[in-house]
Amino acid sequence: MMPLGEELYSGKAKSVFRSENPDQYILHFRDDTSAFDGKKVEKLSDKGKVNNLFNAFIMELLAEEGIPTHFIKRLSDTDSLVKKLTMIPVECVVRNYAAGSLCKRYGIEEGTAISPPTFEFFLKNDELHDPMINDSHIVSFGWATQEQIQQMQTLTFRVNDVLKKRFDEAGMLLVDYKLEFGMADNGELTLGDEFSPDGCRIWDKTTRNKMDKDRFRQDLGNVIETYKEVAQRLGISL
Numbered sequence: 001m002m003p004l005g006e007e008l009y010s011g012k013a014k015s016v017f018r019s020e021n022p023d024q025y026i027l028h029f030r031d032d033t034s035a036f037d038g039k040k041v042e043k044l045s046d047k048g049k050v051n052n053l054f055n056a057f058i059m060e061l062l063a064e065e066g067i068p069t070h071f072i073k074r075l076s077d078t079d080s081l082v083k084k085l086t087m088i089p090v091e092c093v094v095r096n097y098a099a100g101s102l103c104k105r106y107g108i109e110e111g112t113a114i115s116p117p118t119f120e121f122f123l124k125n126d127e128l129h130d131p132m133i134n135d136s137h138i139v140s141f142g143w144a145t146q147e148q149i150q151q152m153q154t155l156t157f158r159v160n161d162v163l164k165k166r167f168d169e170a171g172m173l174l175v176d177y178k179l180e181f182g183m184a185d186n187g188e189l190t191l192g193d194e195f196s197p198d199g200c201r202i203w204d205k206t207t208r209n210k211m212d213k214d215r216f217r218q219d220l221g222n223v224i225e226t227y228k229e230v231a232q233r234l235g236i237s238l
C-alpha cells in the first residue's frame, strides 16, 4: 500500500488523505460500518475492500456514460485516488420502490413501485439526523444555487437510468440510493463520495431479499457476504 499523506477528514466509514498532487485526494475505505447517524457502529471484515472495488466499478461505469465523477483510479484494495471537490452539504436521494424513511413519513407500504421515481434532498448533518430539505432552504441558506440544484437533480436521475438497468440485468432491483456532489476546480458539478451497498438499497428481483446495508441496520446477518454476492452478480472481481 502506498504511504498516505496527512489525514484531512475522517468520516464514519472513509477517511480522506492528502496525496502528492494538491488537486487530488486519497479516499481510504475503512471496515467501519455505521447506521442511524453513527449510533450503531461495527467493524465488518473486508468491507473497506469490497466497497472500494464496488465504488471503482460503478464510478467507471458512470464516467463511461458521460457523468462527471471525482474518481481517478484505484490505488490499492482499500484506497482510491479522487479529484479534490468542494462538497455541497446536501444528499440527493432517488427512490424506485418504497422503503426506509419514505414508508415511515408517508405511510406507503414497503416495496410499492414508485413511478415516476421520487427525488429528495436531505441536509448532510448527523447531529440534526439529516433532515429533509427543499430547494428553497438550499438556496436561502446558501448550501447551493438554483443552477446547482437543477444539475444535481438531472445527474442523479441520469445515474438512475444507467444503474437501474444494470442492476436489473443482474437480477436485482435498485430500490433507492443517495448521491453527493461537489464542485471541481474547473467549475464542473461532479459526483463525489461513493456508490456502494452502504448508500443504496438493493433487493433480489425474485425473492426481494435485502442485499444492502439494511442487513446491518436490521441485524439480518451475512452483511459482507451479501455485498460480495451483489458485486459478483455485477461482474466485479473481488
Ligand code: TMP
Residues within 6 Å of the ligand: 091, 093, 099, 100, 101, 102, 122, 130, 176, 177, 178, 198, 199, 200, 201
Ligand atoms: P432513507 O430511507 O433512510 O431516507 O434512505 C434512502 C436511501 O439513501 C437509502 O438507500 C440510504 C441512503 N442514505 C444514506 O446512505 N445516507 C444518508 O444519510 C441518507 C439520508 C440516506
Ligand code: ASP
Residues within 6 Å of the ligand: 012, 033, 034, 035, 036, 037, 038, 039, 198, 213, 217
Ligand atoms: N450512513 C448513515 C449513518 O451511518 C445513515 C444510515 O445509513 O443509516 O449513520
